[in-house]
Amino acid sequence: MTMPAGVEITGPTINRYAEVLTAEALDFLAELHRAFDGRRRELLAARRDREAELAAGGTLDFLPETRHVREGDWRVAPPAPGLVDRRVEITGPTDAKMTINALNSGAKVWLADHEDANTPLWENVVTGQLNLRDAIERKLGFRSPEGKEYALHDGELATIVVRPRGWHLTEKHILVDGERTSGALVDFGLYFFHCARLQLDRGAGPYFYLPKMESHLEARLWNDVFLLAQERLGIPRGTIRATVLIETVPAAFEMEEILYELREHSAGLNAGRWDYMFSMIKKFRGRGAEFVLPDRNSVSMTVPFMRAYTELLVRTCHKRGAHAIGGMAAFIPSRRDPEVNETALAKVRDDKTREAHDGFDGSWVAHPDLVPVCREVFDEVLGDRPNQLDRTRDDVRVNAADLLAVRATPGGKTETGLRNAVSVGVQYLASWLRGSGAVAVFNLMEDAATAEISRSQVWQWLHNDVALDDTGQPVTRELIERIADEEIGKLPGDPGDYADARALFMEVAVADDFADFLTLPAYERMP
Structure with a gap:
């Protein structure tokens, strides 16, 4: 041609x-x-x-x-x-x-x-x-x-x-x-x-x-x-x-x-x-x-x-x-x-x-x-x-004011929620990097939008000095790193299978600079 x-x-x-x-x-x-x-x-x-x-x-x-x-x-x-x-x-x-x-x-x-x-x-x-x-x-x-x-x-x-x-x-x-x-x-x-x-x-x-x-x-x-x-x-x-x-x-x-x-x-x-x-x-x-x-x-x-x-x-x-x-x-x-x-x-x-x-x-x-x-x-x-x-x-x-009334949102900031966000983010990115963008995780269909919520929420809690309501722990990079390792340990397969996804998640969830979209750095890792 x-x-x-x-x-x-x-x-x-x-x-x-x-x-x-x-x-x-x-x-x-x-x-x-x-x-x-x-x-x-x-x-x-x-x-x-x-x-x-x-x-x-x-x-x-x-x-x-x-x-x-x-x-x-x-x-x-x-x-x-x-x-x-x-x-x-x-x-x-x-x-x-x-x-x-x-x-x-x-x-x-x-x-x-x-x-x-x-x-x-x-x-x-x-x-x-x-x-x-x-x-x-x-x-x-x-x-x-x-x-x-x-x-x-x-x-x-x-x-x-x-x-x-x-x-x-x-x-x-x-x-x-x-x-x-x-x-x-x-x-x-x-x-x-x-x-x-x-x-x-x-x-x-x-x-x-x-x-x-x-x-x-x-x-x-x-x-x-x-x-x-x-x-x-x-x-x-x-x-x-x-x-x-x-x-x-x-x-x-x-x-x-x-x-x-x-x-x-x-x-x-x-x-x-x-x-x-x-x-x-x-x-x-x-x-x-x-x-x-x-x-x-x-x-x-x-x-x-x-x-x-x-x-x-x-x-x-x-x-x-x-x-x-x-x-x-x-x-x-x-x-x-x-x-x-x-x-x-x-x-x-x-x-x-x-x-x-x-x-x-x-x-x-x-x-x-x-x-x-x-x-x-x-x-x-x-x-x-x-x-x-x-x-x-x-x-x-x-x-x-109604559209921006976030302060009125009920609910807690919990370790369970943090663990869910980290696990969903890592599992989704592992699938995304393999070429699949719609992933069943915990009986929910996760796509890039839900993964974005997960990683951005982790970033927001970390950079706004949130302490978890149920444990009193401050959300730190060390806590997020530990939770990531623990949650990956619960997943099927070798933990090494999730290494690239874990690294990418950390890049978009804890770095000082906030990536506009997680798919931007993810795309650069894709052939």
């Missing part, structure tokens, strides 16, 4: 990679890179500037310069085909087995994840695109090492919504003019180039979930990407639809503005609960007791600052005619322990019931066995209606 001018592939080309990495597709990626990567970098610099302001004692508030947007009379585009009824959505990486199971699951939507539930191992980047195209054409099959066959059924499949990587991640295996490309633009561009027309021919469209944004200007960048992509490939304007994950605290103050920037391409907002907790720690990590969170597992969706965020999200979306999608149920059912299942399923049901009664139009699950309980809860509230966009939640009143 003749490479387009200025394009270089540094990863190996094997199997069917040439079907994805065509000269035409790479030329399209090069055009996206040259048009938008400079703005991407500027927006990442703006994130760092804002974070420095917060570290210096600043705060967050609704933007005075965009008051006209919040007070204006406008609505987003009506729901696109396949996105009208979203009462159950399932999320997972794009390996062949998960792709088939998710599409067959009975969920209305599958979030095909190139981000938090995936690792950007070169093989995953390319084969994930192949699996998506094969699934759309109903050609995808999978045979497990044990000989079990997986195939797409003949009935209705979940609508595919692709989550590309966030703006902060690069793709080191595709260079344009000697520069790494944006992981976001690679994931978006390859899927759009190969699958947009296929989806249209089947009565759907190219749909996306957009992660990790921190401002409406980042949404504006995505909208400009959509406009260029549609024009370049002759796809009608407004065909692309995107749901934005509100999973950073700054974005919570700009929800209306984000919808406004994407309005002809908008498919709503999602409450990205795990990353939101991580963002709260990250943005205010050095501000003392006012922002120190208790044990991760005690921070429920009903604590004041999380409740304010989710209620404001529903009100904002329905005011503008957009879907509001609830957070993920991360529980993994156990086929060996009915008692664990009974307790966990009761919690899932309570969580989804709260979301449905709050006005959410649907919610996420991480495992096919949770689809029925989520669907049942939303069926009870929705009945024959496809959504509840008519519930405008005019009763909701949320101000800046």
